[in-house]
Amino acid sequence: MSLIKSISGIRGTIGGAAGEGLTPLDVVKFTSAFATFLKTKATGNKEAIGKRLKIAVGRDARLSGDMVDRLVTGTLLGMGVDVLETGLSTTPTTEMTVIDGGCDGGIIITASHNPKHWNALKLLNARGEFISDAEGKEVLRLADSNEVSYAEVDDLGHLVVEENWIDRHIERVLALPLVDTQAIAQAGLKVAVDAVNSTGGIAIPRLLRRLGVKDVVELNCEATGHFAHNPEPIPQNLGQISTCVRDNGCDMGIVVDPDVDRLALVCETGEMFGEEYTLVSVADYVLQHTPGNTVSNLSSSRALRDVTERYAGCHYAAAAVGEVNVTTLMRETGAVIGGEGNGGVIYPALHYGRDALVGVALFLTLLAKEREKAKEKGEKLTMNGLKKRYPEYVITKNRVDLTPDMDVDSILAEVAAHYKGVSGCDVTTIDGVKIDFADGWVHLRRSNTEPIIRIYSEAATEDRANELAKEISSKF
Secondary structure (H helix, E strand, O other): OOEEEEOOEEEEEOOOOEOOEOOHHHHHHHHHHHHHHHHHHHOOOHHHOOOOOEEEEEEOOOOOHHHHHHHHHHHHHHOOOEEEEEEEOOHHHHHHHHHHOOOOEEEEEOOOOOOOOEEEEEEEOOOOOEOOHHHHHHHHHHHOOOOOOOOOHHHOOOEEEOOOHHHHHHHHHHOOOOOOHHHHHHHOOEEEEEOOOOOHHHHHHHHHHHHOOOEEEEEOOOOOOOOOOOOOOOHHHOHHHHHHHHHOOOOEEEEEOOOOOOEEEEOOOOOEOOHHHHHHHHHHHHHHHOOOEEEEEOOOOOHHHHHHOOOOOOOEEEEOOOHHHHHHHHHHHOEEEEEEOOOEEEOOOOOOOEOHHHHHHHHHHHHHHHHHHHHHOOOOOOHHHHHOOOOOOEEEEEEEEOOOOOOHHHHHHHHHHHHHOOOOOEEEOOOOEEEEEOOEEEEEEEOOOOOEEEEEEEEOOHHHHHHHHHHHHOOO
16 A cells, blocks of 8 residues: 655555555545645735635546545535535646635645556645645645644535536637637547546547537546556557547547546557657647747656747746646746646646646647648648657656665765766756756656656657666666
8 A cells, every 4th residue: 555745745545554545534634734734824814814715626537536525525624614516527627616716725636647546635726736845745744743623513614516617617728819619620620539437538528529529439438437448648558549549530539647637649540649749739839829938847858849949039948847846937937838748738828737628729729720731732631740740759768666775865866976977968956867968868756656766768769768768777
């Protein structure tokens, strides 16, 4: 059993002894601490004095979701907090609910791409964004303190259930100036969707039809929580959608993770468009119309940097891994688009959060418009053809499982020290260790969500990327 407390929230396996997994006792403990944290924060805000806190709660469809939701909601009511319950939702939808619902914070009940026996509490501030590392540490401190107290019976919180927030989210996406439903409808696209039996099966087909896509092939779109395959949207888990796209003559496929903040795309041949190129292609479209800066994390492809620099006066910056780190740097640099290379698109014109819905809408607009341009020239543009317009890089993703005797910090420090003395290498240590070579890079870091060291490497070919990763790995 595992319980991981990090910048990505409180994440653990369901069952087992308290403190060793995400048990009911742990859910109550951390929910109480978060409510206490928000109350303490509100005491320093003159506008908040005397007002009852309101927290939005949403969940994905995983099997433990309803149980955890009831514990979270009951605990918040017991803390004297009003709860805006959205029911089955998505991570970006819950973020939007915090903003549009005038909430003081939010809790998303999802373990994202982890298997079905995991669940988690993701904690949001009043802007609908993940709380900072320092704030997260304060929540953890409160969870282990005696500073939590519950409301008297006359001061219990009130529950409001509103389950139409996905539709509200879709309306906000459709209203964006860069989303062109007419162009999408005229393109006559046939699109397959794999929602891995979670809430993407509610949101994505509904969004596609509102965008004007009339021919939608639904795969694993029943929100049962019985994931049809490993829910992480990476190539080795996506054989079913690849076959579906080919067999049904689709123009493309769309894959989301259980909480719908990651977006992977499939070409008409069944080949992966590449999760890194979700953000790259969407950024290309946004920069065409609203030039500005871009941000991704250190483990993301160089292709975003290359595409950004095609536009005069536009600059790219890299943040530490973690959505809150990316959004912080996006605000600092005034970025018009950003995200993470795992298929996470952050579009500030809507909100500061990874959002597969806005990613789908912007990408389909790009594809529709580029297909129309090609048609005017007597050509036909496919997904594969679009992919060839972008710099070609290959990322390999490896991992080392942690054991109790491994001193991760010492290992990373030794690697950093070694390469700081190598000519032509640029070493970054804001998040693990990243070594940039002239023709590629390797990034080693401890995962925020699993007990592993991630080893990502990128180069122009898979062989070179693996060679770089092997060279670094040999140092420990």
